[in-house]
Amino acid sequence: MDQEYYQPVAVVNYPNDYDWTRITEYKYFLGEKSPKTVVHFEYSMPKGEPYT
Numbered sequence: 001m002d003q004e005y006y007q008p009v010a011v012v013n014y015p016n017d018y019d020w021t022r023i024t025e026y027k028y029f030l031g032e033k034s035p036k037t038v039v040h041f042e043y044s045m046p047k048g049e050p051y052t
Contacts, residue, residue: 006039019043 010028014020022042027034 001037001039002035003037004035006037 005027006025007023010026011022011024013022020041021044024040024042025037026040027037
């Protein structure tokens with residue numbers, strides 16, 4: 001993304017009102033300094049094996 005940070009912390013949970021359940025911004029874990037960032041959106045599935 002063309003912004004320094006996407007969210008104020010590394011992991012934000014969204015339990016109810018969104019299509020995704022969690023957003024992780026790895027830049028916080030590594031202490032990186034960059035004008036851009038990468039985020040990961042996690043989505044729940046109605047069926048199937050968890051953690052695969």
